[in-house]
Amino acid sequence: MSSESSFPAAPAAAAPASPTLGNNLTVMWRVVYALMLRESRTRYGKNDLGYLWALFDPLIQLGMFWIIFGLLQRVIPVPATLPVFLVTGILPYNFWRNTVARSASAARANTPLLTYPQVSVFDVIIARVLLDSATLVVVTIIFIIGLRFTTGEPFSHWQRVAILQASAVITLFYFVFCSAIFSANFARIWPLWQQVWGYLSRPMYFATGIFFTLQSLPTGFRSLAQVLPMAHMLEWIRTASIPGFVSTSYNPWYPISFGAVLLLLGMLMDWYLRLVGHSDEGR
Amino acid sequence: MIELINIEKTYPGKHGRIHVLRGVTATFPRGESIGILGQNGAGKSTLLRIICGSEGPSFGIVRRHVACSWPLGFAGSFAGSLTGAENLRFVCRIYGADINEVTDFVADFSELGPSMNEPVKTYSTGMRSRLAFALSMAVRFQVYVIDEALAAGDVAFQRKAIRIFEERRAGSDVIMVSHAINMIKQYCTKAGVLNGGKLTMYDTIDEANENYLRAIS
Numbered sequence: 001m002s003s004e005s006s007f008p009a010a011p012a013a014a015a016p017a018s019p020t021l022g023n024n025l026t027v028m029w030r031v032v033y034a035l036m037l038r039e040s041r042t043r044y045g046k047n048d049l050g051y052l053w054a055l056f057d058p059l060i061q062l063g064m065f066w067i068i069f070g071l072l073q074r075v076i077p078v079p080a081t082l083p084v085f086l087v088t089g090i091l092p093y094n095f096w097r098n099t100v101a102r103s104a105s106a107a108r109a110n111t112p113l114l115t116y117p118q119v120s121v122f123d124v125i126i127a128r129v130l131l132d133s134a135t136l137v138v139v140t141i142i143f144i145i146g147l148r149f150t151t152g153e154p155f156s157h158w159q160r161v162a163i164l165q166a167s168a169v170i171t172l173f174y175f176v177f178c179s180a181i182f183s184a185n186f187a188r189i190w191p192l193w194q195q196v197w198g199y200l201s202r203p204m205y206f207a208t209g210i211f212f213t214l215q216s217l218p219t220g221f222r223s224l225a226q227v228l229p230m231a232h233m234l235e236w237i238r239t240a241s242i243p244g245f246v247s248t249s250y251n252p253w254y255p256i257s258f259g260a261v262l263l264l265l266g267m268l269m270d271w272y273l274r275l276v277g278h279s280d281e282g283r
Numbered sequence: 284m285i286e287l288i289n290i291e292k293t294y295p296g297k298h299g300r301i302h303v304l305r306g307v308t309a310t311f312p313r314g315e316s317i318g319i320l321g322q323n324g325a326g327k328s329t330l331l332r333i334i335c336g337s338e339g340p341s342f343g344i345v346r347r348h349v350a351c352s353w354p355l356g357f358a359g360s361f362a363g364s365l366t367g368a369e370n371l372r373f374v375c376r377i378y379g380a381d382i383n384e385v386t387d388f389v390a391d392f393s394e395l396g397p398s399m400n401e402p403v404k405t406y407s408t409g410m411r412s413r414l415a416f417a418l419s420m421a422v423r424f425q426v427y428v429i430d431e432a433l434a435a436g437d438v439a440f441q442r443k444a445i446r447i448f449e450e451r452r453a454g455s456d457v458i459m460v461s462h463a464i465n466m467i468k469q470y471c472t473k474a475g476v477l478n479g480g481k482l483t484m485y486d487t488i489d490e491a492n493e494n495y496l497r498a499i500s
Contacts, residue, residue: 034376117336
């Protein structure tokens with residue numbers, strides 16, 4: 001029959017290999033890579049200027065608080081210039097807040113994709129966090145270079161201890177991933193979560209330490225702010241980045257273990273939803 | 284080979300849980316094409332989605348050692364803001380199929396032509412289902428999964444769909460669900476009946492049909 005076929009042959013789908021760890025990772029990477037490409041095309045629709053928003057949003061915040069700090073003649077609690085102090089707070093915090101917010105809609109927005117057996121909610125989240133992490137790195141580099149040539153901020157003002165900085169950034173990516181997994185699955189159980197997060201993240205913007213350091217707070221307020229895992233993250237990042245600033249008010253294990261708990265809760269919720277036959281459609 | 288071991292599936296309903304599948308155990312070996320008969324609402328589509336992996340079971344184990352298609356003609360996974368070609372590339376990537384070969388094939392078979400580079404949201408229903416069917420024929424699977432109908436579209440396209448499917452299934456198996464015996468007789472070598480959340484397999488299609496008719500009367 002096939003010898004006189006009127007149709008061209010079809011390329012074979014990759015047959016499922018034996019479920020070893022290596023093969024599973026290969027399939028997973030294939031899916032995550034495809035999701036990243038897809039997400040990068042769909043996030044802002046056909047509007048190619050959409051990506052500029054990732055740059056303008058923190059830029060507007062930076063400009064706003066630059067002016068406010070100037071008007072109030074406030075002294076910042078670190079031996080750095082104002083833009084370095086603000087950027088090291090605004091960029092990581094926005095990264096966390098925005099990725100968690102987008103993850104809350106991940107399951108619903110990708111319901112059709114989840115019908116492909118290879119694609120799970122976890123793949124969708126991994127793809128989003130990777131894409132957002134890459135965006136964060138690019139935006140940070142643009143800020144550092146931009147400030148070098150506008151206000152003359154030397155490159156050396158952005159790094160104190162390289163190893164500490166690298167570990168802080170990796171932990172930030174890890175913590176954002178854990179938060180995103182939690183957010184995505186919590187939103188499947190409680191659809192209102194997306195809106196609640198919108199309100200919750202606003203006061204946290206001011207409480208997390210974009211405008212202060214834990215080190216500079218009076219003891220009472222400090223222990224209050226130390227409840228927030230992102231406050232530890234920001235303090236860690238600044239300690240690693242700002243020359244001359246060493247804080248003893250953060251505990252690196254706090255965001256690490258907080259993230260582990262969020263990740264575990266996210267996985268438990270996913271397991272529970274599978275057990276009760278939850279459908280992500282129509283919610 | 285696809286193995287189902289003690290599959291249970293429940294959904295939340297308005298008045299408590301709906302128990303759709305109550306312990307389905309079955310083996311679908313390579314070389315056999317299997318039809319599953321069942322009335323509307325018997326859980327056929329649910330069972331099919333669990334077989335091909337679109338959905339997980341509540342309890343039980345699914346072992347899948349073959350490249351299994353999604354239900355043929357399933358158009359629901361397309362992103363409206365992406366073009367037909369972009370949607371196609373996504374599917375190629377997750378299935379590890381060659382993008383160029385698949386694109387050439389689909390553009391030709393679906394007769395979409397330049398519309399391949401237009402966003403899917405501008406497509407008519409017919410265009411969507413032509414794209415979906417062409418895509419499921421562009422990637423070679425070891426098992427093709429069919430939920431009731433082979434392809435949507437006009438008569439000419441359906442004829443073409445039936446012809447290509449005849450070729451594709453030469454080296455592959457079929458698993459299909461239906462409430463009617465005709466299509467199962469055409470494509471399958473064995474059949475089973477899904478009734479009351481349980482699947483019973485029979486050696487011949489006629490035997491399955493007799494028991495199916497007895498069960499629904």
